[in-house]
Amino acid sequence: MxxxxxxxxxxxxxxxxxxxxxxxxxxxxxxxxxxxxxxxxxxxxxxxxxxxxxxxxxxxxxxxxxxxxxxxxxxxxxxxxxxxxxxxxxxxxxxxxxxxxxxxxxxxxxxxxxxxxxxxxxxxxxxxxxxxxxxxxxxxxxxxxxxxxxxxxxQQADSRSIGAVPPSFTQEVQLARSRKDKGWLRLLAEDVRGEIFEREGLRLVGREQWALKDFKVAARTWKEVLAGDKGDVEANHALANVYERLYKIHGDPADLERSNLAIQNLLAGQNLLSAQHAEALALRGRNLKTLWRLDFANLDTQEERRERAIDTRARDAYDAYREAYRVDLNHFFPGLAALQMGHILKSLSMSTRFKNLFAGIERRASRYLEDLEDNLAALTHIVKAATERGCAMLLGDDLIWARIAAADLLFLDRLDDAPGADYSVVVDAYRDAVPKGTFFWDAARGQLELFEQLGIGVPAAQAVFRAFDEPITVAVESRGTPTKKIERHLVIFSGHNVDRTGATLYTPRFPASEQGRARALIEAALKQLNDEADDCSVLVSAAPGADILALEACQSLGIKTWLCLPMSRDIVASEVFKDYDIDWRNRFFALADAQPLGRTFVLSDDAGLPQWLFKHSMTPWSRGNRWMLHQAQAWGANKVTLLALWDHNKGDMSPNGTAEMLRLAENAGGVYVRVIDSRSLTAN
Structure with missing residues (x-):
């Protein structure tokens, strides 16, 4: 803070x-x-x-x-x-x-x-x-x-009105998102601390971390934004969403409570716009719906799921969405959500257990269903009008949501179609509205999955899944014991540069004549790590010396490598290899050319640090080390190991070197460390 x-x-x-x-x-x-x-x-x-x-x-x-x-x-x-x-x-x-x-x-x-x-x-x-x-x-x-x-x-001044985010920072955020590089976004969240635009920079990063589903880290980012102003509407809204998603994934009740607290903060805020107030109430309904849905999501049969779904939380979620929509009739999302929950309640009412929601009193259940029918008819007209208005007037992401809502309404219209009906108009509506492979599709798919799980509108839902190349029976997120996973082991490699030819100003550490022995040590360590895992990948940079040897060893062993360069290939070649034997430069080019498409990451196309970091004392290489470590932590591997060819010199305080990489790994937590003792390369 x-x-x-x-x-x-x-x-x-x-x-x-x-x-x-x-x-x-x-x-x-x-x-x-x-x-x-x-x-x-x-x-x-x-x-x-x-x-x-x-x-x-x-x-x-x-x-x-x-x-x-x-x-x-x-x-x-x-x-x-x-x-x-x-x-x-x-x-x-x-x-x-x-x-x-x-x-x-x-x-x-x-x-x-x-x-x-x-x-x-x-x-x-x-x-x-x-x-x-x-x-x-x-x-x-x-x-x-x-x-x-x-x-x-x-009203107090809005701190977002000052500290404009530099274009160079915004561009980095956009590049990180386009490459889906969670590690880069984590690096930016770290580097922006202390800047005059810190909160607004973190806000940009937090949005993209949400988009890339880096939920735990997104929660940390948005908490930092919120620390500057506990009434920040966007930060509270983001935390309500992030914690709800974490609850769905991990099932920790504390996460859902954190989401509810963020919603309470929103509702306690003064002078909320009607759309913001409606959104906060809708989030409260969403959390009720999440609790209700996860209670039956992992049951085996449709019949079991439908019976378990007859629960007061379904009715409470429907009521919460309706309350939210009454606050702002132009804010179509809660109205659409109320419609969806209303249709589900209508379908579930066919069970004899439905009256149990009303203390077993048939008359009360019948009266509720009569009101539900009337409300659904009214909601349908109002939500359609609001959605049409949104499709005509909104821009950007808001327009995408409006088009998805229009597709959802078409889907609801076709719930009772006879088998064999033509659902092409529904399929085309989703295909035109939803960018495939994005959070938008995740949200749309999730709602269709709910209907499919409960046996409502199944043919229409499956037609959409086929159009998006989704399995007909879609798996849901589980809170139970996961099935055994294939172990994915990610190795970060770091090691000393080879001693420069003719250099006499420092104690020999890695003589060029010993690269054969160094290669053998590195290859043996990599082979052992590879043998211990079903799937092993290596993140490595390309400095002359241990990095090049590690890349060559991985090539020989058939281990997947991901080349991480702090600057573009040509700049690295001219800046880093100029003081070394030409052979090292040629080997670098050969290895870089051999990297499969998509397995070379470049942090910056320019030499030096980004313009927005000009006040800092870090170097491109020290920043590159932190970037690699953040990438590894965001990789999703079962195990992360730093493998380092190191001379055990803890007094080496260079920000670019292997000793610093070891310090970073030790401070990061969750990273195993394995050291190859390079002192043997200079032993008599």
Missing amino acids: DCFVIRGFGEKKDSGGELIDFDMVDRELIKPAMEKCGLVGGTTAIVQGSGPIHQDMFQLILRAAVVICDITVHNPNVFYELGVRHALRKKYTVLIKGTPSNDRAPFDIAGLRYMEYSWADPGKDVEKLIDVINAAQALDRETDSPIFLMMPKL
């Missing part, structure tokens, strides 16, 4: 002449407390400039999730910046005041809470500040700003 500190700089005197060292206070009190609270940020050199506050300063004050402000002395700049914060953001502004001080808090903020600390020994109050910061977030008061206290209807 990002934090900004408003304070004086250097030594300042209070009105009694006491000299207070605010840099020491920052060093011994504020920074340690921030670190313990997981806050990132602080002051910048911009603050120290003379003249008016820069635009960047206003952006930092507005963007920060938490502001810590030191009001020990009467510093005009400090109080001006505090006033800006109080006018822009409702809460999470923590005031601290050194004691003793001859400067009293000004009248305008005299009634506000502040934490006292000893400016002579600020380090002793670190735990106290930690408690205050945590309490400010945990209590989550409506506001700690005197401005918003006096004017409760005033």
Whole structure:
């Protein structure tokens, strides 16, 4: 979570002449407390400039999730910046005041809470500040700003209005999505931390992580977005969806509860647009539907599923969707969902058990069905009108959803068709509306699967599945014990470069004359790892030395390799191989050319780091190492191993080398490490 500190700089005197060292206070009190609270940020050199506050300063004050402000002395700049914060953001502004001080808090903020600390020994109050910061977030008061206290209807500024995302960052996000590279998106979420556009950058990444079904990591990304503003509508909406999906996959009740809490946060928000309010209520209905559906999804027969589906949660979900649609009749999704659940209830009513939903009272069940028939007729007309309006006026993803809704309505119209009917109009509607292989198709397919499982409209559903090359009997996500999987083992390879010809400035580590022995060691280790798994793949870069030898060994052993280059092939060849024997360059080209189509990943087409990262001290190779590790973690393998040819020199602090890759793997968790001792290559 990002934090900004408003304070004086250097030594300042209070009105009694006491000299207070605010840099020491920052060093011994504020920074340690921030670190313990997981806050990132602080002051910048911009603050120290003379003249008016820069635009960047206003952006930092507005963007920060938490502001810590030191009001020990009467510093005009400090109080001006505090006033800006109080006018822009409702809460999470923590005031601290050194004691003793001859400067009293000004009248305008005299009634506000502040934490006292000893400016002579600020380090002793670190735990106290930690408690205050945590309490400010945990209590989550409506506001700690005197401005918003006096004017409760005033709307705080939207932090999304500042910190515009650089085009170069947006382009990276788009490229990562186009290549379906979950690891790249994870890298971007890591690299954007601390940037002035952090929250908006994370927002872009979170959307694409959802699209690529990287749900666990998407939840983490959206939680970081939400940390900056707990009322963020999109973040709460995203978390409601992500946690519901995680519940469907893993069956952890805590995930569904997290989804429900996100929905509660949405509904508790002030001044929601009608469409947002309707969407939040629809999500509540969706969660009820998920609980209901998973209760029968894994039963073997249609009869068993239909009997188990007769449950009050089906009726509750239908009612929740109808309530959501009443809030905004133009928001067709909850209306369509209500129609779908209504048709399911109508079909289930053919069972003698249906009356049990009404305490076994036949008259109440009959009255409910009469009302249901009337409501379905009315809903059909209204939802069709809203969907037609959406197809005519919406753009982008919203237009796709509208067209899918139109196809769903055609499907509902054909539920009672006789066997052998022509369903081509339904099939064509889905084919024209749904981009195949996308989340849109997953959503449309999921609803059709539900009808098929319950024996409703089966011929029409199966006709659509055939058109999309789906199995007629579609498997559902299971919460039970999974069947035994083929073990997929992913190996990340890292190793030292070969010693450069004629270099005398460092101790020999990998003499070129020993590449035969190094190749034998690498090949033996790779063969053992390959023999231990049914399916083994290797992620490897292409630096001259161990990387090239690993690629050649995999080629010899028939192990699949994925070549990961931080820059394009030609740039790597010119930048990396220029100081080495020409043979290494030629071997690199040969191996790169031999890679099957789609098995070479390139992080950047240009030399150096992306433009948006120009302030950072990382290198393309250090970033490439982190990218490879994120790729491995997102791969979906049963086991991930880092295989490293390493000299055991823990003092090697190069950000590009094998020692750093080992440190990254150790910190990542879940990555096995196997080391090939390269010291034997220089032993006498």
